[in-house]
Amino acid sequence: MAYFFETEEHAALRRSVRRFAEEQLAPYSADWEEAESFPVELYAAAAEAGITGIGYPEEYGGSGGDLSHLIVASEELLLAGRSVGTIVGLGSHSIAVPPILIAGNDEQKQRFIPPVLRGEKIxxxxxxxxxxxxxxxxxxxxxxxxxxxxxxxxxxxxxxxxxxxxxxxxxxxxxxxxxxxxxxxxxxxxxxxxxxxxxxxxxxxxxxxxxxxxxxxxxxxxxxxxxxxxSGFFTMMQNFASERLLLAGQCVAIAELALAESLIWVRQREAFGRPIAGFQVTRHRLAEMATRLRASRAMVNEAVQRTLAGESTAGLAAMTKNTATDMCSFVCDAAVQLHGGYGYMRESLVERLYRDARLYPIGGGTREIMNELIAKMELELG
Ligand SMILES: Cc1cc2nc3c(=O)[nH]c(=O)nc-3n(C[C@H](O)[C@H](O)[C@H](O)COP(=O)(O)OP(=O)(O)OC[C@H]3O[C@@H](n4cnc5c(N)ncnc54)[C@H](O)[C@@H]3O)c2cc1C
Incomplete structure (x- = not known):
């Protein structure tokens, strides 16, 4: 499912990122997760495919685009690449580079950013x-x-x-x-x-x-x-809304993947002489997963559009992150349950997604800190 903000340009981006992920990530991603590492050469391969530069200005070696392109690309990498660890490792520049873009001088931007976007430096x-x-x-x-x-x-x-x-x-x-x-x-x-x-x-x-x-x-x-x-605190704060929306977008993508795996599974797995998709409790669980997923996608959509329109979205981004992280934990937990014992096995993708999802209410600002921000920014509680 696409975001409402997407244009034909985003669709083309999805296709090219998906091709890269299917060819260069998916065949190896389970092994990399088990090895707790991916090859360093992947940085250059991602840069060559134009992925590392998405969302960065062309004058510093980027491929242009904005937060909406970053979110769409990150979703395709997760859906087709099937390794959260690899994608967040490959993407660590998305939190390290923005402070330099926001507050650095031209010499610093030229010195530090292009080698990263070329995949030569981490x-x-x-x-x-x-x-x-x-x-x-x-x-x-x-x-x-x-x-x-x-x-x-x-x-x-x-x-x-x-x-x-x-x-x-x-x-x-x-x-x-x-x-x-x-x-x-x-x-x-x-x-x-x-x-x-x-x-x-x-x-x-x-x-x-x-x-x-x-x-x-x-x-x-x-x-x-x-x-x-x-000025460091102020610079960091300026990037927090975008960082949190990127994390919320990752939650949407991870949940999409867990739901897709579950839909395949419930059609083929049988119990009591019929596919488990036939049990009403299974169908309702899947319906809830899909509904909550769609609601989070709508929030990410609104928050991205408002951010790109120049609105101050610190509170909305915090709301969106909390909604998406809780949704992702719910969907991944439900996916494990629907898979039964297989859902608890390391060989199953949903087992890994369930563990990966646990980070999101902690990283990039915890759920409680997000709630503080919402109370201050949206409810004006001081
Ligand atoms: C896998 C992973 C990757 C990470 N990557 C990076 C990275 O690249 N760079 C980086 O700088 N950091 C990174 N972090 C750190 C992450 O941002 C912090 O873990 C997070 O901000 C929380 O800080 P803390 O772990 O020290 O928890 P603490 O701040 O000690 O919080 C502990 C608990 O107390 C709660 N709490 C704290 N203050 C309040 C309050 N005022 N009201 C209510 N509850 C409160 C918190 O919500 C939490 O539940 C990463 C963390 C993880 C796990």
Whole structure:
């Protein structure tokens, strides 16, 4: 099913992304998930197919387009590629690059963005710390200015693509307590003192790497500071609505996949002498799955259109993310139930989707933080 906002251009994008995913992802995706990694060459292959650059300006090597194209492409990658871990790993630039596009100077944009969009470099966004991720304004990684350098010390955790990243967009404290003291700075792999302290094992998203990163007196040139000192929080906030809608779109795609698998299964699986699709409870469960899926798709549709029209959508994006993440958890759980014992086996796709779905009410801002935002922005509760 397509979004209402889609045009013939989106349909063509779907076809080309689907071809890439069917040929280059689907045959291998189950093995990559089990191996908890995908080949690094995939970045170049995705770039060659024009996928990495979707949503980025052509002057920095992108293929143009906007949030709507990103959501549609991400949906096709998930539906045809059948590996959430691979897609989120391949897509870590979608959170690392936007702060540079928003606040970086032209030299920084030219230096950091084109190599990523060509699939030559891998990047990550590092905000969350072991002491807490929700309260971004209180992060503790410190960057102290010393002449032409910043000296950085601290630890980041749960960083997607952190193990393989060639550079990270790092959130640091350069000033006073609170959000006004935060800045963003790019730290490149190989800078003395910057290391991957742990590769983390997870419930789902297995094919993507997730790292704990250590910064031990790392000296980074001031040229790597993105925007003004103290503007980091504001820059991060500017991208949150889009990031959350992208995550909501992923939930819609994952649920679509779980529903499709379930529809195939209930027609072929028999119990008590007939296909389980014949039981009313099965039919009603599938009807509920499809209905909730459609409602989430409608919310993503509205939120994307309003965001692209320039409206402030922080509250609506939070509502959309919560609705889509809960829907996705419900649909994946129902899909496992409909599959019976097979749904609990590692060989079945719905088992993996059920685990992958669990991240979405946590990552990119938790359900509770989204509700806080909704209370403030939509209900004006201060
Ligand atoms: C697989 C994975 C990938 C990730 N990738 C990245 C990445 O690439 N880059 C990055 O920077 N981070 C990343 N994260 C981190 C993610 O953004 C954080 O996990 C998330 O923001 C929550 O932070 P926390 O885990 O520290 O939980 P906490 O902030 O400690 O929250 C714990 C619980 O307390 C609740 N809580 C907190 N504050 C409130 C409040 N005011 N009111 C009510 N309840 C509250 C939370 O909702 C949650 O239920 C990733 C996480 C995972 C699991």
């Amino acid at each position: 990047c990550a966004l590092a905000v969350t710390e072991p002491g807490g991720g929700s309260d971004v304004a209180r992060l503790r990684t410190r960057a102290v200015r010393e002449g032409d350098f910043y000296r950085i010390s601290g630890t980041k955790t749960f960083i997607t693509s952190g193990v393989r990243a060639d550079w990270v967009t790092l959130a640091v404290r350069t000033g006073e307590e609170g959000h006004g003291g935060l800045s963003l700075i790019v730290v490149e792999r190989g800078t003395p003192g910057f290391s991957v302290s742990r590769a983390l094992k997870k419930t789902g998203w297995w094919a993507s790497d997730t790292a704990e990163l250590m910064f031990d007196d790392v000296r980074v040139p001031v040229e790597n500071l993105i925007g003004e000192e103290g």
